[in-house]
Amino acid sequence: MINSKLKQALAALTVSAALVAAPVYASTDAAAAEALAKRVEEGKKLAFGRAEGNCLACHMMPGGTSPGNIGPALIAMKLRYPERQDLFDKLWGVKAKEVPYSMMPFFGRNGILSDDDINKIVDYLYTL
Numbered sequence: 001m002i003n004s005k006l007k008q009a010l011a012a013l014t015v016s017a018a019l020v021a022a023p024v025y026a027s028t029d030a031a032a033a034e035a036l037a038k039r040v041e042e043g044k045k046l047a048f049g050r051a052e053g054n055c056l057a058c059h060m061m062p063g064g065t066s067p068g069n070i071g072p073a074l075i076a077m078k079l080r081y082p083e084r085q086d087l088f089d090k091l092w093g094v095k096a097k098e099v100p101y102s103m104m105p106f107f108g109r110n111g112i113l114s115d116d117d118i119n120k121i122v123d124y125l126y127t128l
């Protein structure tokens, strides 16, 4: 009898603990999702902008108008680059991973874009 009362009380405590915890997680997730959405939007602007990434000059990207076809279409990026670092290095222009005679600019190595801008573009590319 006492045992079952104790169990009931414990169950009630567990439920209320879960209720208290839930909104905290929810707000943290929402804030993180909002921050990521903002970075994705900025990354898209940098990628599409003729003065910054200008990726569209050479790559087809969903939603981009008048794309060039010098480079491969940028689609299914998470599948092709499961390691985020590999995609970052490709955009940065890491010498050891360089594709010989590629027309792809070395955005980081040549100081065209900051590391943060490249990371924003990677955030955006991962939505494609």
Ligand code: HEC
Pocket (backbone or CB within 6 Å): 047, 053, 054, 055, 056, 057, 058, 059, 070, 071, 072, 074, 080, 090, 091, 099, 102, 103, 104, 105, 107, 121, 125
């Ligand atoms: C002047 C043309 C040009 C511009 C501008 C350019 N690229 Fe490229 N890109 C290429 C070419 C050519 C290749 C294929 C050879 C290679 O991998 O370097 C390539 C390859 C890539 C790859 C590898 C694709 C794969 O299938 O493995 C990625 C990712 C990429 N580019 C992303 C970008 C992004 C993002 C931008 C803009 C910030 C950009 N490129 C701007 C020409 C360009």
